[in-house]
Amino acid sequence: MNNKQISNICCIGAGYVGGPTMAMIAQKCPHIKVTVVDLNEQRIADWNDADLDKLPIYEPGLADVVAEARNRNLFFSTEVDQAIADAQMIFISVNTPTKTYGVGKGMAADLKYIELCARQIARVAKDDKIIVEKSTLPVRTAEALSTILNSTGNGVEFDILSSPEFLAEGTAINDLQVPDRVLIGGKDTERGKAAMQALVDVYANWVPLENILTTRVWSSELSKLTANAFLAQRVSSINAISALCEKTGADVDEISRAIGADSRIGSKFLKASVGFGGSCFQKDILNLVYLCQHFNLPEVAAYWEQVIKMNDYQKHRFAKNIIDKLFNTVSGKKIAFLGWAFKKDTNDTRESAAIYVADELLQDRAEIHIYDPKVTKEQIIKDICHCEEERRGNLPESETTKELLKRVTIHSTPYAAMENAHAIAILTEWDEFKTYDWQKVYSEMLKPAFVFDGRNIADKEELTTVGFDVYNIGKGK
């Protein structure tokens, strides 16, 4: 079957990766029927909502792509078995979070959702299929998948490919439309090569062939973890330098510009910040560290673990600086948070630095007033509760989560969040934060009025002239 053209694709998992990736394939390949399935009924209902503002993911440009392809050749459904049975190629794009129990707890990737998919495919499939790992997985997962899929004894054969996704949230549509590269890993056998070619042919509908890389499966799987580790390492490296800048009076943005001009270093991903967030950097590095430990490479494991430790330090440093500058206590003080998402142009809050900064300030009994242009109130409450419960799991506290939430207010306008505040903390680099009437904000705040810019986006000179006491990441006073 492998040499025939693919006309029916199924994707299991309608999340941040499955949804946009399949929408792009459907838009670019009108001859292919693409069905995205998920167990989460609400998520599928949201993907099918006539009101495109209700799509479950906020991603610039996504609504237009969905509007063009949906119900033409793009379908969202909870009929998982049917979609599996009909498809020639099945993408697995389910979540692979860090394990929270048992062996590898807090480090290894939890592959239970992947395994469930494999078992379901094995049970349902009546003809040969190509299985594409889209989720980020530890190296050699394809081997485990193959064992499960090929153990039914019913003669159905599966070819397993690894094609990790490199899109970043907030720029997903552009990343999918013009990817730096598409990576496809497969077996070096006739069947393996034919399966890889079938997937190359799908992407070749819009991606130049020279940007479609084919490798062995293990290299493809490990490339994904490596790419995220290198990216996160750059952020931790520049954040480490930001701490030194604050002590010495050097300016981290000037340093980024200076070192980024060296073509061997490159200018991207050198923006010092309150710390990286997002669902993947931490989880993927922990997974890499676990793999290194598993293969008895403790020095390599320790090397990569430091990237996470530096990120934790950066988040803590930011929160501690707020407490220090507010005369060593924020108890009863109103701190306005601008931004809750882990970066701009997304409603995703997973591992957002804002959550950890809020948690530290709440422990010091601050009153937090939060405004984010895209994150819902329910999500913010959920994040705070989850963080609090996780922390209390290790360290019993006298205060209950309910009491703690009394000191959290979520606003639908930025000015209300900042009114009568002692300090403003900028946690996300949303463009609109640069456009506020700072004179008005200042006149409505308590004095001295502090701004802690965790993203270095505010105009420090303007704010200082207005009267604010401004603290940046990586800029000495």
Ligand SMILES: NC(=O)C1=CN([C@@H]2O[C@H](COP(=O)(O)OP(=O)(O)OC[C@H]3O[C@@H](n4cnc5c(N)ncnc54)[C@H](O)[C@@H]3O)[C@@H](O)[C@H]2O)C=CC1
């Ligand atoms: N979020 C991102 O920007 C990126 C994520 N990745 C990787 O892609 C994978 C998916 O990530 P996200 O899309 O962010 O996760 P997500 O949590 O947004 O979506 C995963 C979806 O899979 C569904 N699911 C889980 N088990 C299922 C099953 N057995 N049958 C049907 N549906 C099932 C869940 O209900 C959920 O809607 C992860 O491995 C992640 O590391 C890779 C690149 C970028």
Ligand SMILES: O=C(O)[C@H]1O[C@H](OP(=O)(O)OP(=O)(O)OC[C@H]2O[C@@H](n3ccc(=O)[nH]c3=O)[C@H](O)[C@@H]2O)[C@H](O)[C@@H](O)[C@@H]1O
């Ligand atoms: O595997 C994944 O999930 C994805 O992880 C990242 O994408 P994402 O987390 O969506 O967003 P990034 O733009 O990488 O930002 C991650 C975090 O680092 C922070 N960051 C990024 C760049 C920078 O210079 N400084 C900085 O603090 C961001 O604010 C954000 O909190 C990678 O960039 C993607 O290639 C990858 O596919």
